[in-house]
Amino acid sequence: MHKFNVKGNLVGDDSSVFVIAEAGINHAGSFIEAKKMVETAKLSKADAVTFQHIAYNEINISKYYRVESNWDKWRLSDEQIIELFDEAHKFGLATTACVVDFNSLEFVVKSGADFLKVVSGDITCLPFLAECAKTGLPIFLSTGSAVLSEIEDALEVIDKSGGKDVVVYQTNTKYPTPPQEVDLKAMEMLKKFKYPVGFCDHTEGTAISLAAVALGANVIEKHFSLDPTLKRPDYQVSISPSELTRFIADIRNVKDAMGKPIKRRHVNDENFILVRRSLVARNDMVKGTKIQWGDLAYKRPGTGTQPAKAEKFIGKTLKFDVKRDEQLYECMLEDN
Template identity: 35%
Template sequence: MVEVKINDDVKVGGTNQCFIIAEVGQNHQGDIEIAKKLIKAAKDAGANCVKFQKTCLKEKFTKKYLERPYDNPNSWGKTYGDHKRHLEFSESQYRELFKYAHEVGILCTASAMDMVSFDFLVNMKAPFIKIGSGDSNNLLFLKYAASKKVPLIISTGMVDKTAVKTIYDIISAQHKNFCLLHCISAYPVPYEDCNLTVIQDYMNTFDIPIGYSGQEQGTAVALGAVALGAKVLEKHITLEKTMKGTDHVCSLTPTEFQQLVRDVRVIENALGTPIKKVVTSEIPCIDKLQKSLVMGCTKNKGEILYPGDVKIKVAEPKGLNALHFEEVIYKTLVYDKKEDEPLNSGDFC
């Protein structure tokens, strides 16, 4: 499998650990101090990266769309434009956040919502750039992003498999330093719509690392994604689920995110290898519980062992492993053997 090189120290895919992204998105509510708290929370939780969303509003939205009324409990302004302007950090604020993340010791990046924002993040030397599901049908943007030959992580919500193949073809024509994330774009996603087996389909189809961006509640589905082979995991993080905004309901608190990271690492360790064998930790149970071949009755030297003459029991001392039962039947004893006495390899011929 192709590995994605994030920087000299961080690679995604192959035998590397799952790369865990704490998605702040706009859960900062336009407050840079809340954003910094979330950066620190992501670091303390063990995430590999913290991520925001960068938008040039006039590039992403039409003027009329920004002017439409936006009156609801999650609104930060009378119009959608007012709402988005409240939530959007300036370029200088982004520089401040990236600097703070560097000081804390966690990778920091953002989803680029348009070409202008993409260029800004390239100039900021973001370790990789995320392309969200909102641009999964934006072929012009995808071609532009591919041409820059920087590491990309791309969500694939709101489109079907044919469109995902198109995304793959566009980017791979330029480079293979990218990941595709299975994603369902709903907030929150009903569990029955998560369709995690798409991850396996992607893994069988594409020769790049595959991951999962989860908008469902809780951590169970995300952990299932890792068990199925996701090499990138993105989940939203919030300071408090009751805060204003549509994403908080499907976000994890810092404590929950920390537990998610711990559980992901447990799952990765537990997956092990696809080779079934006896492992060292089983030896005490083998010594205590595994069954042996023993005599079912007393028989003398020279007599033949018939099926009813051999029993399978937990024995002390141990005899032959019970798996050898068929090899012992109809053999001739070379020693006298008493009932319940273990059978060993030298007892018959």
């Protein structure tokens, strides 16, 4: 798998999961809230915080879509986006603002975006993908509702246009996505492209993302809000600041818990001796007793003869008296 760095964070296998706290437009145009969201992402120990900077009328024909929209009302100014990028970088966070038009693309690149997020609807907009690739920034490519051939075409254009660092997202365009439509196992197929694979989570809660980590997701993106009860566009798939903190801690724990594909005994794991059993005398026995199966018992701790060797004691004669529960050793036996 190709690996690459995003602001000092290695993205790919054998590295920590790259976690993106997606602020989007959950600030509803409030710059104060947007700045608070950057701080929240930092406190939650995310790796990146991202926003949207989409000019609604640049991508929608007014004949078919409302000219006015909340996306326009809630769109931050260019100057505010630049300040948010600076704030994120001050906290050590990677950042970007999702864009869908050429002018905004040029703006976020010049403003210091660390990577580019391509929304699912643009996976077939090959001229736009080519321009994204020409920037040289890593591209996080959403594949919601795309079939395999469309993903292949998109990646081919990105590659031919100079884009080398790509994350392929398993995601869905339905908000919220019901569990039966998430298709996490599709990540196994996406890995054939040899790029890091991510999960852009549009489900309710956090359980599905944790499952994605267990299945090998290298990147997780999750919406959050300072107050998810406020009915803003992504509120149904957003989590609160406290949930975000717990969520990221859970991701780190799941990743650590995956371990390596081997069965091993860990260093300093002494409990295994305490919970295993040893061969012991079931009752008091005197010297000269010929041991039968009924004379044996198996009790903790496992510091003595292992029960697997019990057959070696059958029919043998004791050299000494032994007490009930006394551990038995071959040195206690006569040479018959």
